Amino acid sequence: MRGSILIADDESGIRESLTIVLQDEGYHCTAVQNGKEAIEAINSKSFDIIISDLKMPKVDGLGVLEHALQHSSDTLTIIITAHGTIETAIQALRKGAADYILKPLDFDEVLIRVENLLEQKKVIQENKYLREQIDQEYNFNHIIGESDAMKRVYKMVERVSGATSNVLITGESGTGKELVARAIHFNGDRAKKPFLAINCGAIPEDLIESELFGHKKGAFTGATSDKDGVFVAAHGGTVFLDEVAEIPLNLQVNLLRVLQEREVKPVGANQNISFDTRIISATNKDLAKEIENGTFRDDLYYRLNVVELQLPSLQHRREDIPLLAHHFLQKYNKELSQNIKGVSSEAMSAMMAYEWKGQVRELENIIERAVLLSDNDYLLLEDLPSAIREVADSETMEMDTDTLDRAVRVFEKHHIQSMLRRTEGNKSEAARLLGIDPSTLYRKMERLGLSE
Known part of the structure; x- marks a missing residue:
């Protein structure tokens, strides 16, 4: 069975024709003759799609739509309307209808609209499932550990998740720095926006500037198209700079300016691009020693290290x-x-x-x-x-x-x-x-x- 459809129309010819056409395509159909019966059907079972006439006795199509949105939010509604009530159809779209179809009905068009909506619903459900999986995986309550040391980590993650301050996560390799960074992101206000992780130690030195800041087409050999750097690509979300101590010294001054100004100039570009991106960085090195050795800028360190979160070793x-x-x-x-x-x-x-x-x-x-x-x-x-x-x-x-x-x-x-x-x-x-x-x-x- 391809999907379940509720058909609500007071014209028996339209109601019966829609039922026959849709059933021939493998859909399970329930047909009712007014809005009141449609509401009763919605209360008794779930439907993938509702096809409802706009003008019906007892309860009109807008009433059916509003009830479906309140009691069956996963159901998508198509409103059938005549040319004379097109403004009302637009009003229905604004209220939450998924689509509208004008009379007289073209049944081939109806089938296309239904198929497209079912595909849209499938994508929505998959995205919802993925979001739930991500939220569960990266909820800090699911990071494993009940020791006092880990409880202090949980408390810090909870406190910084709702802020926008830069966070520096320190700890030995293998302690879970990226997992904690993701927990901070997915438990904060930016959870629905991108989280982009970049391993600064795994990118060749001649490419890291392009990865961070982006480039314009033709800026260098191999730049065949424009590319956004991670800060612009993650706009509204979070960038995680893993192994931040590996950024070459000559690029650290550029990174400092980007973090200060909250705008970036892609390689080969003439104009800056503004962004709103939270920065979380991580390192397994002692940055204080790196500063003493002259391999890391102290001003960049203080910019990154607004809040330090140190992960305990095992x-x-x-x-x-x-x-x-x-x-x-x-x-x-x-x-x-x-x-x-x-x-x-x-x-x-x-x-x-x-x-x-x-x-x-x-x-x-x-x-x-x-x-x-x-x-x-x-x-x-x-x-x-x-x-x-x-x-x-x-x-x-x-x-x-x-x-x-x-x-x-x-x-x-x-x-x-x-x-x-x-x-x-x-x-x-x-x-x-x-x-x-x-x-x-x-x-x-x-x-x-x-x-x-």
């Missing part, structure tokens, strides 16, 4: 490892058509003791590999790389991973005890190494039953 949020592992296990079970039920105690213990130099990205890659290659119901120690298995030989930690809360609790206790031994009982120093406040450490020790 070493400073180890209690999130079981959550992350479980999340990636579910993700790759689905993507790789596997049905692995969980992670064994030995494997989880080893992962929580391992030094994740590649951060969350490394953890995800290892889980993906293990899910792909494992023949077991659970991920076992033998499914993990040798570097992690070697850690298991030197670390002993009894852990029941039947429940995630228990796994986190056991690890926290083990790790705090290890830090206290390393600092010879100095709790302030242990708290510093753990990346938490001393008061937080005391609360955790009390909750975990660790004696003085």
Whole structure:
């Protein structure tokens, strides 16, 4: 069945002819003879399209349109009108009608209009679905982590999402800087506008100026047409400059001017183009040291770093490892058509003791590999790389991973005890190494039953 259509017309000849023509094309049709019956039909079932005469007894076509917009917003309405009431048809379009058709009806034209509207509705629904998927994926509540360090990140993301200030995200490679940048964008007022990410370290030096600022046709060899740079292309939305420290020094002064003036001059152009684009940048480098070394401009740094959001390394949020592992296990079970039920105690213990130099990205890659290659119901120690298995030989930690809360609790206790031994009982120093406040450490020790 190609779609469901409600036909409302008080002229039996038009009503019956439309029904026959549309049913012959595979549409499911419901026909009624006035606006009141049309409203009753809308209340009882859903339709893809309503074809309604403008002039009908009891309730006219505008009344049917208004009811459909209120009670069945996904339904598209076509108004049938005579030449003498064309102004009313235009009024119907302004009120939300999808189209209008003039009498006498051309049935071939009706079929074309219906087909076009159904295709339009399909695109609208697909876009709505994609938007919902994007909103869910990049809602900061869905970034994985329950550690104190990640809660501070969530709070900062929430605060800066509604602002327009430039944000600099810092952290080691693999900590999820682009994910956080997208969360800021998609939870703010610019969510329905473009989000364009550009990796400044992956673009050849001779092309980065064109990528950032755009160019005019003929500006250089290979410039066969005009091109907008990312700042203009993302007008109204957000530009994410990843690896911003890799921008060549000679272009940094141009970028500074662009950020100050909020206008850009494409390569080969004579005039500037204004834009309204939020700037989020990211780096895994220490920009203060880059400034000292003369490879990064201090004035550009202060322009980019209105708000700094530092992402914690996995070493400073180890209690999130079981959550992350479980999340990636579910993700790759689905993507790789596997049905692995969980992670064994030995494997989880080893992962929580391992030094994740590649951060969350490394953890995800290892889980993906293990899910792909494992023949077991659970991920076992033998499914993990040798570097992690070697850690298991030197670390002993009894852990029941039947429940995630228990796994986190056991690890926290083990790790705090290890830090206290390393600092010879100095709790302030242990708290510093753990990346938490001393008061937080005391609360955790009390909750975990660790004696003085």
